[in-house]
Amino acid sequence: MRDTGHDGTGWHADTDDLRAYARGELEAPRLWSVDTHLLACAPCRLALAEATDSRALDLGWERLDAELDAPRPGVFEALLMRCGVADHTARLLAATPVLRASWLGAVLLVLLMTVISVYTVHSPSLFLALAPLLPLAGVALSYGPALDPTYEMALVAPLHGFRLLMIRTVAVLVASLGLNGLASLALPGYGLRALAWLLPALALTATGLALTARLGQVTAPALVSGAWIALLAAAAATGHKTLPPFTGVGQGVAALVAVIAAVLLHRLRDRFDTASAPSLPTDLAHRSVA
Amino acid sequence: MTTRPTVSGSGLTVRYGGSPALDNVSVRLQEGVTGLLGPNGAGKTTLLRVLATAVPPDRGAFTVLGHDPGTGAGRQEVRRRLGYLPQNPGFHPDFTAFAFVDYVAILKEFADRSARHREVRRVLDAVNLSEVRGKRIKRLSGGMRQRVALAAALLGDPGLLLLDEPTVGLDPEQRMQFREVIAEAGRHRTVLLSTHQTEDVAMLCQRVIVMAQGHVRFEGTPAELTARAAGRVWSSTERDPQARAGWRTGLGTFRNVGDPPQGADLLEPTLEDGYLLALDAQSVEAMSA
Ligand SMILES: Nc1ncnc2c1ncn2[C@@H]1O[C@H](COP(=O)(O)OP(=O)(O)O)[C@@H](O)[C@H]1O
Numbered sequence A: 001m002r003d004t005g006h007d008g009t010g011w012h013a014d015t016d017d018l019r020a021y022a023r024g025e026l027e028a029p030r031l032w033s034v035d036t037h038l039l040a041c042a043p044c045r046l047a048l049a050e051a052t053d054s055r056a057l058d059l060g061w062e063r064l065d066a067e068l069d070a071p072r073p074g075v076f077e078a079l080l081m082r083c084g085v086a087d088h089t090a091r092l093l094a095a096t097p098v099l100r101a102s103w104l105g106a107v108l109l110v111l112l113m114t115v116i117s118v119y120t121v122h123s124p125s126l127f128l129a130l131a132p133l134l135p136l137a138g139v140a141l142s143y144g145p146a147l148d149p150t151y152e153m154a155l156v157a158p159l160h161g162f163r164l165l166m167i168r169t170v171a172v173l174v175a176s177l178g179l180n181g182l183a184s185l186a187l188p189g190y191g192l193r194a195l196a197w198l199l200p201a202l203a204l205t206a207t208g209l210a211l212t213a214r215l216g217q218v219t220a221p222a223l224v225s226g227a228w229i230a231l232l233a234a235a236a237a238t239g240h241k242t243l244p245p246f247t248g249v250g251q252g253v254a255a256l257v258a259v260i261a262a263v264l265l266h267r268l269r270d271r272f273d274t275a276s277a278p279s280l281p282t283d284l285a286h287r288s289v290a
Numbered sequence B: 001m002t003t004r005p006t007v008s009g010s011g012l013t014v015r016y017g018g019s020p021a022l023d024n025v026s027v028r029l030q031e032g033v034t035g036l037l038g039p040n041g042a043g044k045t046t047l048l049r050v051l052a053t054a055v056p057p058d059r060g061a062f063t064v065l066g067h068d069p070g071t072g073a074g075r076q077e078v079r080r081r082l083g084y085l086p087q088n089p090g091f092h093p094d095f096t097a098f099a100f101v102d103y104v105a106i107l108k109e110f111a112d113r114s115a116r117h118r119e120v121r122r123v124l125d126a127v128n129l130s131e132v133r134g135k136r137i138k139r140l141s142g143g144m145r146q147r148v149a150l151a152a153a154l155l156g157d158p159g160l161l162l163l164d165e166p167t168v169g170l171d172p173e174q175r176m177q178f179r180e181v182i183a184e185a186g187r188h189r190t191v192l193l194s195t196h197q198t199e200d201v202a203m204l205c206q207r208v209i210v211m212a213q214g215h216v217r218f219e220g221t222p223a224e225l226t227a228r229a230a231g232r233v234w235s236s237t238e239r240d241p242q243a244r245a246g247w248r249t250g251l252g253t254f255r256n257v258g259d260p261p262q263g264a265d266l267l268e269p270t271l272e273d274g275y276l277l278a279l280d281a282q283s284v285e286a287m288s289a
């Protein structure tokens, strides 16, 4: 009976495999070939029905069905899952506006240019000044009504807004700090000094987020970037060889600022769970039509 | 009414700087579909955003199914019982319909993967999108996208469904299909549906609220709103300057609403007439401009 009606697939599933399949014990990749084959081959579906009681069959079909329309994850999502990120977290990250090839590409380009400048002017200052601004910008661009098309839906979902923000922030920080780290590797001549951007980066990002709770998504990071640039400009004017934020004392201050800002941010976390009315979009397009 | 209201609120006020978009509004919503009618700028979206817990009101308070969204814990409880379809919902265009609804399900705290996927399939089925669940959102028509968003709002079988102008931008056939889905969704839960089309209300709603300039102008059944216009609609050959509003009908005559002159040719009122009369002169003016 097992050798009639191949349905054009050219083979039939082994009865033992079908039994294991019905018990949910068949392992990949054998499982996948049986899965695919069962879709195309009616005789094997019959054989499966014989090889098992009907309840087990239902379970098997439900699982097969689930596999079929479970979304095939995008490249980025699949990569995250391969790195051990849980599938639901990977989906949340795939929906993060800034985590796109275009953004990562832009950051890489900026870093490349600053690294080249370090070699031409024989000073790491420009790189150290710029590197902390990149994660600040990335985090600022990773959420909010202007950039996340599903902001309003996400806002009223039970998942706390601050938790979603933190999941995305950590992901953006990992990506951004990782790229900065790669750039530092390209500057071996400066030893550990090439990593002096790290603590300022954390300080700026945490301060930017804490101020966002009060000042909004645009003003806060703009203000923090402005303050950082002003600080460096003032420091450069004093003519020190190493700019103060990158000295031992400066690094200590940066760490302190990062911790204070993180504590403040945590205390303001509920502000990320609702929006202020003016921050949400008005439907202007629609209004002008009417 | 004997049953406890799903939503009950009073004194709700929201300001955007100057004049209030929502001015001291009271609402009570029961099971069934309630229409929220009003011209553009009336404050419909603002009211829905408040009820959806997106925006806390500047003044006033409300409860949803007995929970107070003014507290962190109460807000969480309300959100677990809420489905919200924002005006112009956004999407991640590269997600498939299934992946998008699955994403919203994750935000709605469906932890177990297979239970979550089962629920996603159920809601996509409820809006008749099962066949296109594997298609990317950017390849779907406007009507289908709107149904994807509705499916996301239906996740978890919420007791309160807030829909902000869901029928805008749909062609008449899509609108009919969409109304069927909403009517079905409103059978055992409370639905608040904002629209500026009286047709939506006539076909779908057991109750209707009319808003203009941040105020509630009317609250009752569609029949009561229609009855308000009894004896206040008349026809004339020229536009009647005395009328609150007047428009040319398909017959070439003018249909007027307002205080009719002596001996006017009175007409049978419609929901539209009742709606226009519930609005203030200024709103009517803006609508006919
Ligand atoms: N983000 C905003 N900033 C400033 N004014 C707003 C904003 N959103 C709405 N408004 C104003 O609030 C009023 C009510 O708007 P809205 O609730 O969107 O009305 P509707 O949904 O009925 O068209 C309008 O006058 C509108 O211009």
Ligand SMILES: [Mg+2]
Pocket (backbone or CB within 6 Å): A283, B044, B045, B046, B087, B165
């Ligand atoms: Mg609106």
